[in-house]
Amino acid sequence: MSRGKDAASPSTGRTAGPPDDVDQRILAGLRSDGRISMSALADQVGVSRATVYTRVENLLASGVITGFSAQVDPRKVGFGICTLVFVTVSPQTWSSFRRRVTEMSQVEYCAVTTGQHDAMLLVRARDVAEVHHFVTDVLAPLPEIRAVESVLVMDEVVRRPYLLPHDVPTSPPPTQQVGMTRFIRASDDHAGLE
Numbered sequence: 701m702s703r704g705k706d707a708a709s710p711s712t713g714r715t716a717g718p719p720d721d722v723d724q725r726i727l728a729g730l731r732s733d734g735r736i737s738m739s740a741l742a743d744q745v746g747v748s749r750a751t752v753y754t755r756v757e758n759l760l761a762s763g764v765i766t767g768f769s770a771q772v773d774p775r776k777v778g779f780g781i782c783t784l785v786f787v788t789v790s791p792q793t794w795s796s797f798r799r800r801v802t803e804m805s806q807v808e809y810c811a812v813t814t815g816q817h818d819a820m821l822l823v824r825a826r827d828v829a830e831v832h833h834f835v836t837d838v839l840a841p842l843p844e845i846r847a848v849e850s851v852l853v854m855d856e857v858v859r860r861p862y863l864l865p866h867d868v869p870t871s872p873p874p875t876q877q878v879g880m881t882r883f884i885r886a887s888d889d890h891a892g893l894e
Contacts, residue, residue, distance in 0.1 A: 719764060722747060724864050726755050727765070731861055734768050771861065779824040782853040783831045785839065786817035793844040800842060806834050817849065828852075 719727065725745045729736060736744075742752040759765040774782065789797050801810045801821065809822040821839075825831045831850065840848050 719759070719864075721866075722751075723755055723759060723764070724866055726752060726759070727862075727864055728866075730756075730765070730768075731864075734770075774824055778826055781825040781827055781831055782856060783823045783825065783835075784851045784853060785821040785823050785835060786813075786849045786851070787819050787821065787839070787845050788816075788847040789818040790844055790846050797842075797844040800844065804834075804838070806830075806838075817847075 722745065726741065729741045729744050738753050738756070739749050741756075742749040745752060747755075756765070797819070801807055801819075806823050806825065807821050808824050810819060812819050823831060823834060825834065831852075835848055835850050839845060
């Protein structure tokens with residue numbers, strides 16, 4: 701007998717919806733130790749080994765888990781400098797800019813942003829001279845780039861592999877409307893304001 705996707709029980713295979721509480725506990729366990737055995741993870745989550753195995757496979761197949769990797773301390777492998785590089789991209793050059801950035805081995809992370817700049821790059825280097833070379837000799841001369849601003853990171857205080865919905869507390873509903881403008885008609889004794 702075939703069951704519909706909504707009929708899956710929380711202790712068995714994962715439904716097609718967002719990760720449920722069991723999935724989130726599995727993800728939290730993997731976040732703490734990506735090399736944990738399925739047996740130990742099942743004990744930690746409080747479900748059977750078969751359920752954990754099926755859930756992990758489903759999380760991989762659905763793209764929730766995108767892969768497994770080791771976390772490396774950049775300083776201990778020689779990257780003592782971390783820099784945020786903000787760039788302004790020329791219009792009509794986004795596809796070329798994206799392609800070029802993915803080919804730059806110094807870029808650990810790139811995000812398209814709102815605000816004064818169009819994108820932010822996180823760049824790792826051995827020293828300031830390497831950052832200077834990258835910014836002035838590699839990045840700035842590109843025809844896609846209109847402006848570059850670099851910010852040296854003094855200390856990386858928090859670095860989490862990923863957040864889960866239960867990590868973030870829900871905000872209480874606002875006690876007053878925020879961002880709303882009220883129109884109040886002037887009283888008769890302020891008729892001169894019209």
